[in-house]
Amino acid sequence: MPLLRSLFISLSTNRPIRRFSEASSMGRKMSSRFVAGVRMEDALHVARQLNQQGLSVTLDSLGESVSSEADAQRAAEIYHRLLDQIAQQKLNANISVKLTQMGMDFAPELTETIVRSLAEHCRTTGNFLRIDMEGSALTQPTLDMVRRVHALPGNAGHIGIVIQAYLYRSQQDIAQLVADGIRIRLCKGAYQEPATVAFPAKSDVDQNYVRLAETLLSSAIYHGIATHDEAMIRAVQHYARKQGIAADHFEFQMLYGVRRDLQRKLVHEGYRVRIYLPFGSEWYPYFMRRLAERPANVFFILRNLFRA
Numbered sequence: 572m573p574l575l576r577s578l579f580i581s582l583s584t585n586r587p588i589r590r591f592s593e594a595s596s597m598g599r600k601m602s603s604r605f606v607a608g609v610r611m612e613d614a615l616h617v618a619r620q621l622n623q624q625g626l627s628v629t630l631d632s633l634g635e636s637v638s639s640e641a642d643a644q645r646a647a648e649i650y651h652r653l654l655d656q657i658a659q660q661k662l663n664a665n666i667s668v669k670l671t672q673m674g675m676d677f678a679p680e681l682t683e684t685i686v687r688s689l690a691e692h693c694r695t696t697g698n699f700l701r702i703d704m705e706g707s708a709l710t711q712p713t714l715d716m717v718r719r720v721h722a723l724p725g726n727a728g729h730i731g732i733v734i735q736a737y738l739y740r741s742q743q744d745i746a747q748l749v750a751d752g753i754r755i756r757l758c759k760g761a762y763q764e765p766a767t768v769a770f771p772a773k774s775d776v777d778q779n780y781v782r783l784a785e786t787l788l789s790s791a792i793y794h795g796i797a798t799h800d801e802a803m804i805r806a807v808q809h810y811a812r813k814q815g816i817a818a819d820h821f822e823f824q825m826l827y828g829v830r831r832d833l834q835r836k837l838v839h840e841g842y843r844v845r846i847y848l849p850f851g852s853e854w855y856p857y858f859m860r861r862l863a864e865r866p867a868n869v870f871f872i873l874r875n876l877f878r879a
Contacts, residue, residue: 578639589610605827608850613850615656617848620850623836626844627663627846629701629846630653630667630848632649632650632851634654634851639690642674651689654698655696658698664848665701667847669705670682671705673685683716684734686720686730690726701730702732704732705762707762710740717753721753723754728752728754731753732755733797734757735762737762738764738768741783755794755795756794756795757784757787757794757797759776779809787821788810788821792819793875796824798824818842824846826847827849
């Protein structure tokens, strides 16, 4: 499986294969397991269905590493429209944004202006903006920007961040973020990182994940525990029960199309569950990283691809 993980991470950055896949009907059919659709309307429709099942939603307009201010502004406008539609349709949903989609690679000042505008929109509509985490080269700039925007008057509780458990630095980062009162989404991580910055062994990542999850649950802040790993989920449940932490003090977060049975089970048991719901035409890098996280998904897709 480590070889498959490396293969899919490598494929996620292959531009010729990406162009072919995103243009092909077969590629779109394969991705539909994990992506709500190409249009915003598709995603809003799925979000409503998930809400009816007792699941909350995080909406993500797929895309990353834009190369012009115009592209960054177009990406931001989609999120502003999403926030208006969430409020209008009274959906239990918030938004998740990648900074490279807002111009971080070439214009950090522009990106921060966009993030401030989205946070303000969330404040006025009573919503929440999650800043996603990308490769480790962007970890510190992302943390710095989120802390600055969170510190602006009225923004507390309306902007949060993602922390990746496979990075050595994450325990220290969480301590600072919790001290600042910033909500965190904890995940394992889905980028190829060197052993100088990240745990190379899965067992070490798992141990760190549980340790960080316990830190988050023990804080006074509402956090998201993002995992499909039942061992991680059991560890979180055990710690919460042992410490008398209420089930509504945190939420489990899962990806659209992954472990639907487990999502329903957790809701039935009284836990809050939020589904990360991506949409858009630029689905290829996201799709490849999902396969890298869980290569067994490849066999699931192939089994179901040609069913009527």
